[in-house]
Amino acid sequence: MDPGITDPRTTDPGTTDPRSDEPGADPGTGGTDATHATGSTNATSTTNATSTTDATGTTDATDASVTTARNVSALLLALRAQRRSATVRVSGTPGGTIHLRDGLVVAVETPGAPTVEAILLKSGRISDAEWAGVCVADPSGELRGAELNHRALVGALELEVMCTAAVFDGAFAMSLSAPASWEVTDRVPTLSVEPGVEPARLTQETSRRLALLSRLLGAPAEAARARVHRLASEPVHSSRHVEILSCVNGRRTPRDIAFTLGRGLYPVLLDLVRMEGLGLVRRESRTTPSGRPSTAPRTAASAGQSPYAPPERGPLPRRSPGGHGPKSSSSPGETNSA
């Protein structure tokens, strides 16, 4: 894709939905064309999203702002105002889970980006056995960070950096698809960062990332879902690029590469932009249509001409002077076969 040809809407990423024109949008979530998860600060139309609060059941003014939130970022701001500790479950493709403590975002889990656990294990930073030990020591699930620190597996500062990065990366991944609906539920224990990220800052940073990638790649959602192919073997200098190339096989998307390496989606996308510039890789937008593939039997091209094809051009059948009708055939479709 030519980065020079950008969608005019990408000039204002805060109000655009990068997925609205994506052919792969799931028809199951159709009708929710309005907002994307956290990047949107200004909902341009009302959604049919259902937002429910079942945690308190009270109906004061702040609760009303939660139930009437037009998009996820507005919802997070409303929950921040209430200093709620809760879990926001966003359904969609892929959707995700946003964990809040005192209204601050402490963790984001989504199929679109690796969690801290996945990053720690996939990158080989800690082993399976070590992680299993941590899980045994902390059955509640709330103190995994402290346990990792206590066992001298991961330093407190390192973990804070990783968790914060995962929050921003998860929010970015979720912003690539429009949420179908959301639900605010009770808090659920998870590996989280203390104290957490301000929702306003998260929204701002997500918008910045979307804007940057829109400028570099065109529609970021499409880029994140495109298959990456290796090009001719140019010399590769960066070890990160070598690492990425090792898992480029023409089938993996940037999101798949991020999971394979145990790195964030956004940094992988940025690396891929550079690698594309160096002529190392190319992206291929998916070719499958949005619907299911046809199960009609596919006939090979050799099976002959389609009965619906127009007749070949050429002179019409000619009547001979004898008056015995057309010489070859009465069908206009079969022309001068002789």
Place this chain on the structure above:
Amino acid sequence: MSETRAADPLIDILAALRDKVMGVSESVLATADGLLVATDAATVHPESVAAVAAATLSLGRRMAQQGETGMLRQVIAQCSGGHVLVLAVGDRALLAVVADEGLDLAAFQREAPAVVEELTRQLDADVA
């Protein structure tokens, strides 16, 4: 051979599953007795996956029987680095799906019935 021609739409269905569900990386369609029918895979060894998947499904059925938990729907192996799911495709075939740890399981459960139905319809031609 009619067999190779019939495999084409099957692979399309498997590839479409990979497109539709985030996290799905490979899939293998096998006969109930573990012979490879069609595959959309790059890193796994499809014949081996087909064979082991057939054993897994049989074992899962017996497990369900022992547990008295009704009909088996699918077997999910949750691993440190991903998932392997095995589900029946009609009576004569099965589908094994390899996915990473970020698998969108909700989307998989949403898409799986339609995929199984399409595969079943394609395979019905074998006995027609």
